[in-house]
Amino acid sequence: MACWLVKSEPSECSIDDFVAAPDRTIPWDGVRNYQARNFMAQMAVGDAVMVYHSSCQHIGVAGIVRVVRAAYPDPTQFNSESPYHDPKSTPEKPRWQAVDLQFERKLPAVIPLQTIKAAPALSDFPLVRRGMRLSVMPVTQAQWQAILALG
């Protein structure tokens, strides 16, 4: 089983939004970055995913969700009303993928980015690399445990 981390602004989608969602499940769509998309394509049902809150008061890892549907064409790319619309994408040759994520648990407290940055075991973690703006990234078993140990 693989592990991942996804970034989101809580004003867009927070860990609490998963609790309120039908089936506690939210389609993770709107990702428009090729590297992130390629990682999403590798996600399998059952994979664990950390939810990271960015650009907010409490920046850091806020909770854990699970992949309940593997990659499928992101419907928003075909919707001209959507801010994620991609006119260059067609249903025959979809460019972007979505996955469905289901609430697993909320961490007792957000594990702050600052704390993650300060952990020597996490110096190679993409999240803490300066300027790294990847919105979906793989997390190794060791990194996963190291992050949770900070909580």
Place this chain on the structure above:
DNA sequence: GCCAACGTTGGC
């Protein structure tokens, strides 16, 4: 295929 300009991300 190069590269300058531009837009976006995201911490501070």
Place this chain on the structure above:
DNA sequence: GCCAACGTTGGC
């Protein structure tokens, strides 16, 4: 709101 670091775009 600032700005550094990228990714993308488009002229050549």
